[in-house]
Amino acid sequence: MNLDGQGVLTAFGQWLHLERGLADASVETEVWHAEKFLQWLPDPVDPALERLDAAMVLRYVAANAEHGYSRNYLKNRHRALRSFLRFLHVHAVTPRSLTDAVPAVAGWSLASVPRGLSIEQVDALLAGFDRDTAVGIRDRAMVLFMARLGMRRIEVSRLSLKDIDWHSGTFSVTGKGNQREQLPLLSELGEALRDYLLHARPRCDCPSLFITMRRPYRPVTPGVIGAVMSRASERAALPKVGAHRLRHTVAIRMLDSGSSLADIGKVLRHHSSLSTAIYAKTDLKRLSALARPWPEVRS
DSSP states (O other): OOOSHHHHHHHHHHHHHHTSOOOHHHHHHHHHHHHHHHHHSOSSHHHHHHTOOHHHHHHHHHHHHTTTOOHHHHHHHHHHHHHHHHHHHHTTSSSSOOGGGSOOOOOOTTOSOOOOOOHHHHHHHHHTSOTTSHHHHHHHHHHHHHHHHOOOHHHHHTOBGGGEETTTTEEEEEOGGGOEEEEEOOHHHHHHHHHHHHHTSOOSSOOBSSBOSSSSOOBOOHHHHHHHHHHHHHHTTOSOOOHHHHHHHHHHHHHHTTOOHHHHHHHHTOSSHHHHHGGGGGOHHHHHHHOOOOOOOOO
16 A cells, blocks of 8 residues: 555545445535644654554544543544544554554533624624635635524535525535435525635536635535634634534534424424434423422521
8 A cells, every 4th residue: 555645545435435335414514634644653654653652652642632622523633543543454554453543432412501702703704804805705705604504614514506596595505425305595595605606616617506716626624624723713813723613513503593493403403303403402491490499498
């Protein structure tokens, strides 16, 4: 096997497709996490992989833990890392399996309380894009999809031109498990897309909606969208805001306006009601009505 970084990642992606049968979105995510691991390794990558041992894997895990990532993010990164280490062992890059060197991330179902952004913070995030430049117009449109409908980065990156139905005012989105669903094309989104398509998007044959601005034109990746979010957060003087923070914001705002958990689940395209149930923790008014009075203690 070619042990240079790109060669290993390409082979890993093919293995996930053919041997593991993962969907395209899952393959992209796991390959992206594997790329972050390779970037952390000392150069050159070839001998670093051949010398890879449990101690080195643990140092990488510890470095991630100190970075302040969310528990769910770390769970996904650890899962992808185990998968990558299994792949390396299967293909005899490492003499023994190192998957056991990746510890489990502690977590309890519905233990956390989702944190959203205020209306002012979302406005500040969107106001920072330079709408006089093609990149700024594109980036603002991408972030609007996440800020108004709670879309995931991978979902935004996979949108194509044919997904937009201007006549019905809807668009199709490919979510988890490659499931296709319809969402409303809100007027604000429609205006942002019109601006992007008329004044910013390069003229080319690429079918993807959001593409790179330089040749060769290709779809933006979830990593590119993540970088866009990081820069937008800095401009708005906010701690790093990710796509999931925007999903939480959409859900909390819907709940505050009186929407049911079922309605929120439809917009966020949750396959399980348990995924939506956590937002009940943010509804303090309804929770206070359920709270039992504390018994009076008399001495």
